[in-house]
Amino acid sequence: xxxxxxxxxxxxxxxxxxxxxxxxxxxxxxxxxxxxxxxxxxxxxxxxxxxxxxxxxxxxxxxxxxxxxxxxxxxxxxxxxxxxxxxxxxxxxxxxxxxxxxxxxxxxxxxxxxxxxxxxxxxxxxxxxxxxxxxxxxxxxxxxxxxxxxxxxxxxxxxxxxxxxxxxxxxxxxxxxxxxxxxxxxxxxxxxxxxxxxxxxxxxxxxxxxxxxxxxxxxxxxxxxxxxxxxxxxxxxxxxxxxxxxxxxxxxxxxxxxxxxxxxxxxxxxxxxxxxxxxxxxxxxxxxxxxxxxxxxxxxxxxxxxxxxxxxxxxxxxxxxxxxxxxxxxxxxxxxxxxxxxxxxxx
Numbered sequence: 001x002x003x004x005x006x007x008x009x010x011x012x013x014x015x016x017x018x019x020x021x022x023x024x025x026x027x028x029x030x031x032x033x034x035x036x037x038x039x040x041x042x043x044x045x046x047x048x049x050x051x052x053x054x055x056x057x058x059x060x061x062x063x064x065x066x067x068x069x070x071x072x073x074x075x076x077x078x079x080x081x082x083x084x085x086x087x088x089x090x091x092x093x094x095x096x097x098x099x100x101x102x103x104x105x106x107x108x109x110x111x112x113x114x115x116x117x118x119x120x121x122x123x124x125x126x127x128x129x130x131x132x133x134x135x136x137x138x139x140x141x142x143x144x145x146x147x148x149x150x151x152x153x154x155x156x157x158x159x160x161x162x163x164x165x166x167x168x169x170x171x172x173x174x175x176x177x178x179x180x181x182x183x184x185x186x187x188x189x190x191x192x193x194x195x196x197x198x199x200x201x202x203x204x205x206x207x208x209x210x211x212x213x214x215x216x217x218x219x220x221x222x223x224x225x226x227x228x229x230x231x232x233x234x235x236x237x238x239x240x241x242x243x244x245x246x247x248x249x250x251x252x253x254x255x256x257x258x259x260x261x262x263x264x265x266x267x268x269x270x271x272x273x274x275x276x277x278x279x280x281x282x283x284x285x286x287x288x289x290x291x292x293x294x295x296x297x298x299x300x301x302x303x304x305x306x307x308x309x310x311x312x313x314x315x316x317x318x319x320x321x322x323x324x325x326x327x328x329x330x331x332x333x334x335x336x337x338x339x340x341x342x343x344x345x346x347x
Contacts, residue, residue: 048072049305051277052091053325054343056083061330066094066343069327076330079116086134087344088141092116095134095144095163099152107151113142113163123163132156138228139187143203149174160189160203169203180224182233190256192224192235198258211258222249223272227279231256232308234264234273234282251284253308266312271301274345281305283325285340286315301340 053069060067060076066085069076079085085094098110109131113123123142132147142164147156158181160170170189172178179193188202196213215221219237226233233256239248248268254261269286276283282305289299304315304322315322325338 047280047307049276049281049325052346053283053327053338054079054085054087054346055303055338056341056343057339059329059336059339060327063331067330069325069338071325071327074326074328074335076327078330080114080119084133084341084343086136087116087346088136089138089346090141091346093122093136093141095136097131097134099130101151111163125163125166130154130156135183137183137187138185139183143169143187145181145183145189147178170201177220180221180235182224182226184226184256185228185230190224190226190233192221192233194221213254213258213261216252216261216263225273225275225282226256227275227308228277229279231279234275236270236273239268246290249290251282253311262311264306264311264313265315267314267316271340272342274342275308276305276345277347280308282308283342283345284315285342287340303338303340303342 049071051071053071054066055069056064056066058064060069061078063078064081064083065078066080066082067076068079080094082096085096087094092115094114094116096112099107100110101107107129109127109129111125111127111131112121114121129148129150130152135145137143142162144161144163146159146161148159149156155174155176156178157174158172158178159168161168177194179191182190184190184200188200191199191201191207196215198210198213199207200210201207215237217239219239221235222238223236224233233254234251235254236249236251238246241247249270250266250268251264251270251273252261253264264282265284267286269288269290271285271287271290273282273284283303285301285303287299287301302324304324306313306315306322310321313321326335327338328334329336
């Protein structure tokens with residue numbers, strides 16, 4: 001049965017077990033990328049990438065849906081008709097969401113969870129307002145991180161949510177430029193604040209200060225991505241124009257405690273990033289349209305990966321510091337270069 005409720009009300013009632021702020025997002029720039037390598041000492045990825053890459057790239061098949069590509073064999077298989085089906089960390093579940101804006105009844109997001117093997121329904125609920133991308137916990141299949149707002153254009157809260165129990169476990173005040181949260185391998189959370197303060201917390205437990213950083217070049221925080229082995233984290237930082245709009249976005253690598261911060265990409269076109277399951281590589285999306293504010297703006301989008309030890313990755317053919325994924329099309333087995341959008345990188 002469909003279940004309708006407000007995440008906001010639950011957040012205010014159940015939080016504020018922990019008192020915090022959080023969030024994340026994407027960014028980018030309409031300027032073309034550099035055509036020469038910034039750091040010729042950075043080698044291209046050398047080891048073999050493994051795992052499964054989830055995407056809804058239309059280049060894989062002329063049929064819409066979510067596809068999983070085995071990065072060892074290159075074989076791509078359609079796993080769901082939804083184009084944004086998010087897998088749980090163990091691959092046992094697929095999470096779907098469908099946002100609807102209706103002036104007469106208000107905004108709502110329909111969330112369904114199905115068993116990956118046979119599509120059997122596990123959970124079906126409708127949440128009032130806008131629910132963003134669902135990021136499953138690495139430890140517990142029914143726990144997700146997401147962003148919530150009364151409508152898609154309003155400031156958002158970050159929410160740790162138990163889908164099966166319909167219970168908010170952690171929530172943050174709404175903000176137009178929120179802090180960033182990411183799951184850690186043990187099922188806890190890493191929180192990175194706009195101020196540069198880094199903390200860690202366990203759901204229902206105390207928040208512990210780790211370190212405070214000064215963001216380079218006066219950039220602002222958009223997102224954080226923790227490596228599966230828990231040793232590293234990427235922070236996604238945006239440069240702003242005087243008007244406040246985004247002029248470019250790149251990734252910085254750091255140890256999980258905030259030490260040894262270094263620039264990982266140098267192309268100002270980063271939309272999002274994904275760690276490989278073995279924590280040796282980082283895949284990222286370059287999108288020339290991510291800084292556009294016009295709803296009709298379209299940009300070119302490419303997917304690259306680089307060794308996690310790299311620095312100043314430009315990610316163009318001439319730079320040689322990153323590679324693209326080659327996969328086999330689901331319909332005829334021919335080879336294609338994987339493109340956007342990427343959903344997840346799992347074992």
